[in-house]
Every structure is written in C-alpha cells, then in structure tokens.
Amino acid sequence: MGDVLTSPAVLILLGPPGAGKGTQARMLEERFGLVQLSTGDLLRAAVAEGTPAGLAAKSVMESGGLVSDEIVLAILKDRMAMPDVKAGVILDGFPRTAGQAAALDQLLDAAGQKVSAAISLEVDDEAMIDRVAGRFTCANCGEGYHDTHKTTAKAGTCDKCGGSEFKRRADDNAETARERLRAYHADTAPLIAHYDKLGVLQTVDAMGSIEAIASALRTIVNRATG
Numbered sequence: 064m065g066d067v068l069t070s071p072a073v074l075i076l077l078g079p080p081g082a083g084k085g086t087q088a089r090m091l092e093e094r095f096g097l098v099q100l101s102t103g104d105l106l107r108a109a110v111a112e113g114t115p116a117g118l119a120a121k122s123v124m125e126s127g128g129l130v131s132d133e134i135v136l137a138i139l140k141d142r143m144a145m146p147d148v149k150a151g152v153i154l155d156g157f158p159r160t161a162g163q164a165a166a167l168d169q170l171l172d173a174a175g176q177k178v179s180a181a182i183s184l185e186v187d188d189e190a191m192i193d194r195v196a197g198r199f200t201c202a203n204c205g206e207g208y209h210d211t212h213k214t215t216a217k218a219g220t221c222d223k224c225g226g227s228e229f230k231r232r233a234d235d236n237a238e239t240a241r242e243r244l245r246a247y248h249a250d251t252a253p254l255i256a257h258y259d260k261l262g263v264l265q266t267v268d269a270m271g272s273i274e275a276i277a278s279a280l281r282t283i284v285n286r287a288t289g
C-alpha cells in the first residue's frame with residue numbers, strides 16, 4: 064500500500080555515484096506513486112537511440128564528466144512536460160550544477176511549484192568506488208545487484224523476476240567512477256548549500272542498510288508533503 068500525498072511533491076536526491084539514489088528513487092516511486100526522473104537514464108536512452116543529444120553526450124558520459132547544461136535541460140524539460148509527472152517527481156541525478164539548479168528553480172516557479180525536499184545521501188567516498196565498480200542490474204526488471212555485497216540467490220537468475228539476463232553500465236568501472244566522484248565534489252556538492260538556504264535540505268546517513276535508508280526517506284517525504 065502506498066502512502067497518500069496531499070500535494071504534488073518535487074523531491075531531489077543528491078549524492079555521489081553509488082550512494083543509492085536510483086535504488087531509493089525506485090522504492091519511493093512504488094511507495095508514493097511518484098515518477099522517478101533520472102537524467103542519467105534519459106541520457107542513456109538518448110545514446111541508445113542515437114539522437115543528436117545522445118551522440119553529443121556519449122563520449123562525455125564514458126569519461127565520467129558532466130554533459131552540458133544545455134543538453135540536460137532540454138531532455139529534462141521534455142520529460143517534465145509529460146502528463147504522468149503531475150503527481151510529483153523524484154529527481155535522481157539532477158540538478159548536478161548551479162546552472163541546472165537555477166533553471167529548475169525557474170521552471171518550478173513558472174508552474175507555481177517548489178522543491179519539497181532536497182535529500183543529501185551522505186556516504187564514504189572510497190566505499191562508493193567499490194559499490195559502483197561491482198554493480199549490475201537485471202536486464203528485465205532493473206533489480207540492482209553487486210558482485211560481492213548483493214549477489215543473486217541462485218547464480219544467473221534474478222531474485223525478483225526470474226530473469227536470466229543482466230547488464231552493467233559502460234561507466235561503472237573504478238577509473239570512471241573516480242572521475243564521476245570528482246565531478247560530484249566539484250560541481251554538485253555545492254548545491255547542498257543552495258538547498259539549505261532555501262530551507263528544504265535534509266541529510267541522511269546513507270551507509271546503512273537499504274531498508275533503514277528507505278525508512279528515513281519515507282519519514283522525510285511524509286513530513287515534506289503531508
């Protein structure tokens with residue numbers, strides 16, 4: 064059973080690669096009927112489709128750098144214009160720069176909306192490299208696994224859907240993860256102060272179990288939107 068939101072929520076998940084943004088966003092999506100909006104997923108789809116934006120983004124993503132604000136904002140605005148986001152969104156991996164945060168503020172302002180909560184997932188950097196370099200997902204249902212920390216119960220079979228195909232992201236290797244971590248600290252971590260100033264910042268210790276973090280996030284979402 065999902066909790067009921069009394070107003071459309073705009074939630075932002077901040078945190079370095081491997082902090083659990085995607086996992087937690089999917090859990091919140093199920094629980095609250097919100098839409099997970101991951102600019103990384105949208106960009107990967109654009110790369111797979113070979114659109115002009117995808118072609119421009121591909122090599123930047125492979126290097127672990129940040130795709131230009133112009134491309135990311137165009138992709139995000141298209142997605143935000145779709146009707147299913149009306150119930151509310153969880154922004155996963157966006158905004159990542161001061162320019163993107165300012166553009167989001169403007170976009171929401173024009174729609175008479177505000178950020179409900181910006182949640183910073185606080186983690187240990189070195190543990191993130193290990194998490195990112197070992198992770199893979201079920202190609203069918205998207206369930207996340209890790210080579211050592213969360214293997215499938217039966218080798219080669221997804222615990223959740225029974226699927227037998229798995230995939231790894233091209234940028235989930237130690238070298239690229241280090242560059243993504245560097246980009247996070249240089250360009251994204253400063254946004255924590257921006258949302259603190261707006262009075263919507265929440266921080267969560269994200270080194271614990273997935274369920275403990277999910278529970279902390281549910282409390283925050285209920286409080287921010289109730």
Ligand code: AMP
Pocket residue numbers: 080101102103104106123124125127128129130131135155156157158159160163234243
């Ligand atoms: P993610 O799936 O969030 O880890 O993103 C994967 C890659 O996509 C990042 O390393 C960036 O190259 C790119 N990317 C995703 N979201 C953004 C964003 N908001 N701004 C710039 N680049 C992004």
